[in-house]
Amino acid sequence: MLVHDVLAHAVKLYPNKVALIDGEVRYTYRQASERVHRLAAGLLGLGLKPGDNIAILANNSHRYWETYFSASVAGTPLAPLNMRLAAHELEFILNDGEIKALILGPEYIGLYEQFKAKAPGIKHVVILNGELAGAADYEQLIASNTPLPGPAREWSEDDMFNLCYTGGTTGLPKGVMLSQRNVVSNAQHAILTFGFGERDTWLHVAPMFHLADAWACYALTMVGGAHTFLGAFAPQACLEVIEHAKVTKTILVPTMINFLVNFPGLKNFDTSSLDLMLFGASPMPVDRLMAAKEALGPKLCQAYGMTETAPLLTAMKMEWTKYEGTEAETRRLASCGRQVSGVDVRVVDGETGEDVKPGEVGEIIARGPNVMLGYWKRPEETAAALRGGYMHTGDLATVDEENFVFIVDRAKDMIISGGENVYSTEVENALYDHPDVLEAAVIGVPDERWGESVLAVVVPKEGTKPTEHDIIEHCRGLIAGYKCPKQVVFQDTPLPKSGPGKILKAELRKPYWADKEKQVN
């Protein structure tokens, strides 16, 4: 089963069911499929050939969903681009990825103007809804082409379908090659785990360029569910669409959940249709989770994955969050769940390669039909990441007696101070426990004596003025002395975040490591 087969399945079983809800726009699966097949014809009509790589740079909308499926019909692998990147980063990606056409949201015309001269490989631009000289109009392509009768390419399920760039730890972004089978099997794993059905409506609010949300395009289509969209997150708009489209399921990043929980008008909206709010991409401190559960009801489940695994590796299920003891329940709240059905996820000791015992820290590795083909044009990094047949995530975790996984840190974020491992998540949990802390991140900075020392960057809540001493003393009451920050830096502006809302620790670290290199194991 390929991506276009997923759509064909929905059209066969649910032709007249609403597929896409975007403001006042509604398309049934039959209509959506027709648009997808017209768009595919239009793309090829521009001069693209099956096998050419294309890209999209846009905010969420039904057109993003259509583009994913059209790429499969047209036979053109799709690179969904992070719209928060700088022009020179996008330029690198478009050239490195040999992109021949760009589908562009009108919000990013200015950004495009900055890099277009340096990305001469882009022969065609399609503008989603707006005007741009020399660009083809998206709706015009749909209106003026007859639908392709079927896929323009004899895809094998192991052909690259998506080329997803991730910010590389070593500087340059790397293109993750995901096959047709990768994305389709991941969608199946999601349904096997969460049990989606035709009555579900998914809200695409996390950026659709990122796999963390994009997988739901396939998963909800596979079961005949509906899709609704929010171009950019804002608490009120999010709550409006949840109420309007009777959203049942979504995935959010913790930052968005925080905004919702703290939104004064929350209670004015009917969110009772929602029965599952997944969150992922970054850990969420336990007390924040408790607050969110209080405000939103018991709907929050953590999921964990990465672009390289298309993306799901582990997930918490609603039925696993219900435990008798309050203590166990609270502890489980911090877990990203267990391996999803279809994937083999292990936490292994870096030295021996053996599974760690409960409580020990090891690296998460994974095997399954969702594991990437490799990094585009980077055979050595591919071989290293996939050594022994497992994707090595670089993320550190513990497991409990029932194989629930608890992420302790991204390997590159771990701080080694005086030979002791300090996992930033643990320190951040302590920081967030302080009543005046709005946002917090912990990094390691060079230290003559200890190698690295722990530094906390804190954004205080409005109207509060915590001191460094307050914060450090607060942590001392909660965690071991060597884990406590040695320095606290306050700032009033939000912490820098990636497209999917992950705090960019590399940015925070940069000024401290100007002339030095952080050792990453």
Next chain:
Amino acid sequence: MLVHDVLAHAVKLYPNKVALIDGEVRYTYRQASERVHRLAAGLLGLGLKPGDNIAILANNSHRYWETYFSASVAGTPLAPLNMRLAAHELEFILNDGEIKALILGPEYIGLYEQFKAKAPGIKHVVILNGELAGAADYEQLIASNTPLPGPAREWSEDDMFNLCYTGGTTGLPKGVMLSQRNVVSNAQHAILTFGFGERDTWLHVAPMFHLADAWACYALTMVGGAHTFLGAFAPQACLEVIEHAKVTKTILVPTMINFLVNFPGLKNFDTSSLDLMLFGASPMPVDRLMAAKEALGPKLCQAYGMTETAPLLTAMKMEWTKYEGTEAETRRLASCGRQVSGVDVRVVDGETGEDVKPGEVGEIIARGPNVMLGYWKRPEETAAALRGGYMHTGDLATVDEENFVFIVDRAKDMIISGGENVYSTEVENALYDHPDVLEAAVIGVPDERWGESVLAVVVPKEGTKPTEHDIIEHCRGLIAGYKCPKQVVFQDTPLPKSGPGKILKAELRKPYWADKEKQVN
């Protein structure tokens, strides 16, 4: 994900959950897995090598379930044998399939004695629970071996895992080669469709040699559900186990459903735990279905598949059986549902190869990761069955406007009696072997108890006067009892034939089916 990975997943997530319930026997997933790995060690200890084919001939029990998983751990493809076959049929299969070891239920020792001298390839026999000179004892193998730490073979997902013999339309049984991926993907398709969960308990009552039930071994294990077993169907025993083990889901053949509905003690048993009774493999008239729905509640859903597709192709879902109009509901009762998620099922015109329009009759063809590797040592029949990349089922069907499939004739020549396929060619071969038979044709006629029963129309040679008894007794020496004609009708005129000389069975069937419809529809 391979078959042993399915078990490993259950052990990781549900180690202490009950996996197997068989009378008073209960094993958790951890215990069941340990038994499986001990048995695998025991099988290899007998002298088998990974890659050797093995077979099982037994009634349902937890040991049948264990054998499926042990085959994956030991690396030995498994041929599950139809225990209703005649000795010489089994002999053919064991020799054709190059079977090196036989796992034998004590009920079939007598049958084994009849063919053992003619199946010299069988070097090892394991007796399930009983005594047989020269055979290894199943429980002894488990008790005396330490568990294999992991699979003894580096399986590829496209390696043959099962070799399932079906009565060939050309006379001799054909071995269907099913890969690891075939059976695992089918299990995933089943969960995607029916939404099994860890709270489910499946009753294995249809024979476990047949894929129609065997797939549930993998599907329920994948979600951490429980399995319970009935060695041989009887209404009281079936109801007892449903009540005792709180069975939630099962698959039955229509004959069994009939027995349950007509069992006087039905109301004395608590069957309220049951929420899904799948049925398939054989026709069920609509009025029988209505009666069953009346007696058992709205739990009946028809499924359709075949050994060659591991097996699921289409299924009805509970939510699709609820329609407002009674008429539509009644009509839908006769449908075998729609393609399961993951499989592309089409009904195509034999001439044009195009999808039929609603109401037209065509052949069911299917494509997906569940479609067999091919027929064992039969490249030409494989190529014919899989031409154009689709499995050609030979079954005829119509579809309605919403792509619900209605089987019209499960291959013109096939009779389904009590859930067993009887291929008329095979019976006709036996008839033609009788010295007095000039022409013979076999058809299915309506039978209150079995759905259909086998009727032979025979034209005797001039000057001969065979009796019905002669003919039936003759067949009994050649083929399994259930395949033998129940009635023989003699006529002196030649059988009706089409232009190219093909016997027109539709003509022969007509008088017997005057007021009824063959098949459900």
